[in-house]
Amino acid sequence: MAKEITTRKENYSQWYNDLVTKAELAENSAVRGCMVIKPYGYAIWEFMHDALDKMFKATGHVNAYFPLFIPKSFFSREASHVEGFAKECAVVTHYRLKKNPDGPGVVVDPEAKLEEELIVRPTSETIIWDTYRNWIKSYRDLPILVNQWANVVRWEMRTRLFLRTAEFLWQEGHTAHATKEEAMAEARKMLDVYADFAENYLALPVIRGIKSANERFAGAVETFCIEAMMQDGKALQAGTSHFLGQNFAKAFDVKFLNKENKLEHVWATSWGVSTRLMGALIMAHSDDNGLVLPPKIAPIEVVIVPIYKTDDQKQQVLDYCQTMKQRLENKGLRVKFDDRDTQKPGFKFAEWEMKGVPVRLAAGPRDVENATVELARRDTMEKNVVSEENMENHIFDLLDDIQNNLFKKALEFRQSNTFRVDTWDEFKTVIENGGFAYAHWDGTTETELKIKEETKATLRCIPLDDDLEDGKCIYSGNPSKRRVLFAKAY
């Protein structure tokens, strides 16, 4: 192997860090908590971006851009929003540096103090609803279906590459509607878009649900989420969609004349996914040899590695591989021909395994002679020698199969680590071993917090599956109408 990583069994957390670094996805920067997303990692993010952007546009949304900075006072406008977001954030207090009068370098110019401090956006509801006030006069101006691709900053104390960083990239949709029903339908629609994306692009099976009051977005009336299981049995929230009611419209005085010519506050939603999805993607599918990528978001679908010993063989094999590359590119595939002569095939195999390229095509002198190629699939590591004639079809089949297999494997893993539990002991065992526990809950925040305190499990969501059933709360024994999902989470 070119680069070794810790195994999952040894240390799951270290395995993740090793993988992110050695697959060249991201690294820590000189700025505490801020990451550098390296070209290979960013290329995966670009595929996520492009797929999501198409889905947003297909559902009638348009993109726009709002300021990075938010006046401090805006956060105090919406009572619960200020609790959730006006805490750990980057505060701009000055707008000028000057030469250090007492030595080398530069210092902050005390004369250039802002009258009101600016906050680097942790999320943009406030600045956007301040803007919408001028955009919305009548029901004819509604709905507004806007999305923004942006960077945001939350001053996290403990950070991990992709999963929790001070600065991260995301998209945030912010929509405005004339009726409650329409806003609620929008919030649900975008949850479905996220679930569709997670399952069909990232091969990540998700559970759709509603957050408890305690886990709700600060300022939302209802928060919907998708939850996925990682390979250590922990949950990862992969996207959220919020029905905001009229909270932000009231806080920022956004009213419209309805069809009856009466002034009403506007109804709102917001929804977002972030570079955190990179963490989910990595932890869901990868193995001890490195990254495993679903073909649909793999920057390289097929890597070609030539195998030769003598100079005579070299030219012949390179020409042969070049033809394969051309043929695959003609079919629209993303292909990398690794023709470096500074590295041996074994090194290249390990490197592209580390980087999770779904299909490897290798060819040597015997393949040239027999008109064959060797195909290896990254997910199962299976190898097959096939005729070059049908190579393209074999590869298309393989890519489909890998995409489906990754989803199936992740789903089976989740199913075998999900339990319906009815006693507190069972509950603790499931949570301790790493897994999803469907349990009855009495609906109070008090119980939710006690369960968290005692087991570190959080209430991930109240699933949207309408699976009603009378029972007793796992913790308090009080009556319950349905099971909810508990797990330890990232």
Added chain:
Amino acid sequence: MAKEITTRKENYSQWYNDLVTKAELAENSAVRGCMVIKPYGYAIWEFMHDALDKMFKATGHVNAYFPLFIPKSFFSREASHVEGFAKECAVVTHYRLKKNPDGPGVVVDPEAKLEEELIVRPTSETIIWDTYRNWIKSYRDLPILVNQWANVVRWEMRTRLFLRTAEFLWQEGHTAHATKEEAMAEARKMLDVYADFAENYLALPVIRGIKSANERFAGAVETFCIEAMMQDGKALQAGTSHFLGQNFAKAFDVKFLNKENKLEHVWATSWGVSTRLMGALIMAHSDDNGLVLPPKIAPIEVVIVPIYKTDDQKQQVLDYCQTMKQRLENKGLRVKFDDRDTQKPGFKFAEWEMKGVPVRLAAGPRDVENATVELARRDTMEKNVVSEENMENHIFDLLDDIQNNLFKKALEFRQSNTFRVDTWDEFKTVIENGGFAYAHWDGTTETELKIKEETKATLRCIPLDDDLEDGKCIYSGNPSKRRVLFAKAY
């Protein structure tokens, strides 16, 4: 007209502001100097982004992402960079807010003061070269051809939508090379990419040149630029590409082992274009009726407006228009069918003229009867009735013609407002009337600054056209080897 704007003759500057607002491209936000880019404006930026991104990738570049924040001390590392950039910038000094103990709202928590202040990036050379130090060990790691799409902040005192804003969007390429020649070739290549993009997408003829020492990027050895003429005869710098020599490699200690196994500092370039291009685009082509967009970057290429009076006519005309829409979309065109029944055709005509849609297709009952449509082109406002049978081809021809005509018109305008001047009086007249003056210059910053002081003209560039000619400096009378370009500028 639906919405009136000031004419260019009346007040060019007001015309620009009116247009940006009334075509719904952008508006000022609650944060001083920061703009909101509205959906229609952002859609144009997306076309610019996508076209440029393809060109960057076709020339071997990849995207990555570096932190928004830069430690204050980084700016002092490169001597001239600190002069140019560590001045008007947003400074983050704290990382937490808390409840105001003395009243409502939140205040900055004095306990949460950063040890070292962070600067919101005005440009990213420093943080990127700090990162490259770990990426580059040997000549085998070179070149690095990385680009970043990002927001940057420069605390401008006087701002104007798109042209000069505190926060703006841009791309910044940052490349690392083993040799001076290769880095210089890269800087020149990217200048050509920018010129190609400006001329073939934005229909904006540009002059390629080198900046004088005084106008050079802070930290660069040589700055290349493209300069365009706006309709008031002023210049607008539409893109820059910098050969940075080894300045940043030395400042951040980035060395590589060359093929001879010796340690050498790495050679660098950086290059960028920004949302300022939106300003250039608007000012180059638009007229007193609103925006005029080159088809290649128009979010809507064809708008369809139905014309009817009675209900019988209505259905017939709407069906007819719907068919046209479908046919045009089948050809891959970006089409908007304006079937609102709340507005009259005249209002719609004016609105889409304001928004610069290149081609308008109108159809009424007579068109249905005669199997015709009326096509109007936005640039010349000419109208033509054509048979619906060949409609698609007519429109393709029109779009090509508009794209070419806009470039030709802008080029002719520039040519008729460009003068070779040999006396100080001529020079002053050309500058005063608004225009480009090619004049001899003695090569000193002193003269350059005096010319600026007396006429407000800046030295835009030393053109790359190799048009050498002996002469005397327009200002000092000292000998000169070639003419350079002077103009007032945005």
